Amino acid sequence: MATQNGSQDGHTITALVEDKPGVLNRITNMFRRRGYNIASLAVGPSEISGLSRMTFVVEGDPATVEQVAKNLNKLIDVIKVVDVSQDHSVRRELALIRVRSNVQNRSEIMQIVDIFRANIVDVAPDSLIVEVIGDEEKVDALIELLQSFSVQEVMRTGTVAMGRGMGPDRAPAPEGLRMRMESGL
């Protein structure tokens, strides 16, 4: 089994929040005021009307991430916070990548795009736009490969994450975490 809650520098938390004016501001303000770093943030409507769901990728050691989750929970407009363990979740983001290309190298780019199961969604005489869906590592890897053709612009949505089946086969939480959960932390 890998680390308790994913890697040290990219820890994923989701939050169910009220869809009201100013809520995003309250949340980002808390991050700013406490000095926490958001690596990425994605927001959209949830399955419940009037509520949105946010996915945060937070940088920091486990103690810091625990404080982030608790401080999120403390906000009145935040209804539920879930610490999404990397080993038990599906994580995806979408990226649009504009790459410089010409007739000579277009097919070479298309091959790379195919390997990544990405799509070319726009072609212009001197560039094309690649659309890719995957976890950050996959998106990073594709961008890295496309750099040799000169990447002109990158748009990423930020990661969204969802825990895998919450059934009985879900791995039990480690002792320390369970103790904290039991004590209401």
Added chain:
Amino acid sequence: MRRNGGQIVCEALLREGVDVIFGLPGGAILPLYQILPEYPELRHILVRHEQGAAHAADGYARVTGRPGVAWATSGPGATNLVTGIATAQMDSVPMVIVTGQVGRAAIGSDAFQETDITGITLPITKHNYLVMHASEIARVIKEAFYIANSGRPGPVLVDIPKDVFTEEVEVEWPDKIDLPGYKPNLKGHSGMIRRAAQMINSARRPVILAGHGVIISRAYDELRELAETAQIPVVTTLLGIGCFPEDHVLSVGMPGMHGMAYASLAIEEADLLIALGMRFDDRITGDTSTFATRSKKIHVDVDPTEIGKNIPVDVPIVGDLKRVLIEMNKRVEPADRLEWLNEVEQLKRDHPSMLVRKTDKLIPQYVIKEISEATQGKATIVTGVGQHQMWAAQHYTFREPCSLVSSGGAGAMGYEVPGAMGAQVGSPGKVVWSIAGDGGFQMTMCELATMVENRIPVKIAIFNNGFLGMVRQWQELFYERSYVATGYSGNPDFVKLADAFGIFGARVTDKTQVRPAIMDAMKFDGPAIVDFVVEQEENVYPMIPSGMSVNEMIEEPQPQEALR
């Protein structure tokens, strides 16, 4: 029942049991003020500056346990509240603040006296609201009071545009609160409580570190039961002072930067630290890496974010202190712990840091002792921030909960006068002494007029050393006595000032005049000022310099003169 927004605000406040409002009107909040005469049960106290309204509401809340209410208009009226709101947030004081806002159509246009006060107060309120329809007011005010005074209390601000006050709607009073994102965990985890009790029973050198939470939760009887049953010495934080009687044999005073040396040392020597409703502030811990390294730690707090924030904890318990202690006490076994208590007594003998130096000079510690004796420790003491605050914490013998009211976390100079005003309004029968610095007093002394107007008989002791004393002390100790911008050479004549306000005033320059002046001030029917012209370069000892450990404590230089 048709009501306009202003009427709904007033009726909602009455439904929450509000009897007094501290405020100052202006254009945007005027429609609310103009209907106030319809509600004579709401007593409005007109302050001279909105900071005074916020601090007064805070002082009122600290002594009554009920949310204090402050009103101010938009723009500068609202921003003037900010220091007071931050103070309440840092010290977990329940407050509901209503501010007027420019009309809805003008919001965002930089209209006259428009300020984004919900934006400004976002990080210094527990929650805040901008109310865009009169139909929301009843619900919002109900939620505001519930949020302010449940869980870990704090200030809640409600910003209402001018035309919402005049908007007429059919009012519906909500009978319950629906806040799915706000469910304070009050009960405390029974397994953790059991584990904590076991640790207490097997500890040899336990220390209780009791904070403001004991007072907020009204858990003093339970604390006393725990301490007496298991014979555990009790150390209190600055804001915890009064939660355990200081003349009790198990009381070991206040630890930390300017706490009693023996209290800090007892924490160091402990094998179990039972932290109750406190947050391991840096003024308590100093260097966190060397703080109380020999002890296991139990931490009980209603706010989960406080647990593990500064100090790692062995047994975390999230819950209301009173409820947790009731459960814990059922499992704590009687013990005598004579050996440990003797050691603590020995620490007290070895570090008699709280004795007042015997001298003919007028020293501030002596004045505090005299006020303590003259009031038999039964007054409510409201302090500003700085040296006089620490001397009051050290030398006044507090016996009752809520008897020390002080700006702890925020450290807001200027709290002493309006804070005392609010405390006096909240406890009309009590003697309230404002322990003021000459610096802090001049920040908010305009509220003397409010006291005169509203017959609020606060007694003010100005510790007049002609300096921003604590800053001067740091300059003396850490900046080679280079007194940059700390001397107050142009202080007014405070006795004449008292005279100008038509209140009692006296100046004391000699030890022999101290007690008579205190008694005269208390005999006077109304506010009173005693200007104690004390030694200018007196320092607060002991002192653990900022960020250092208890080993680096500076104790009072051995006095040439004998100790009293």
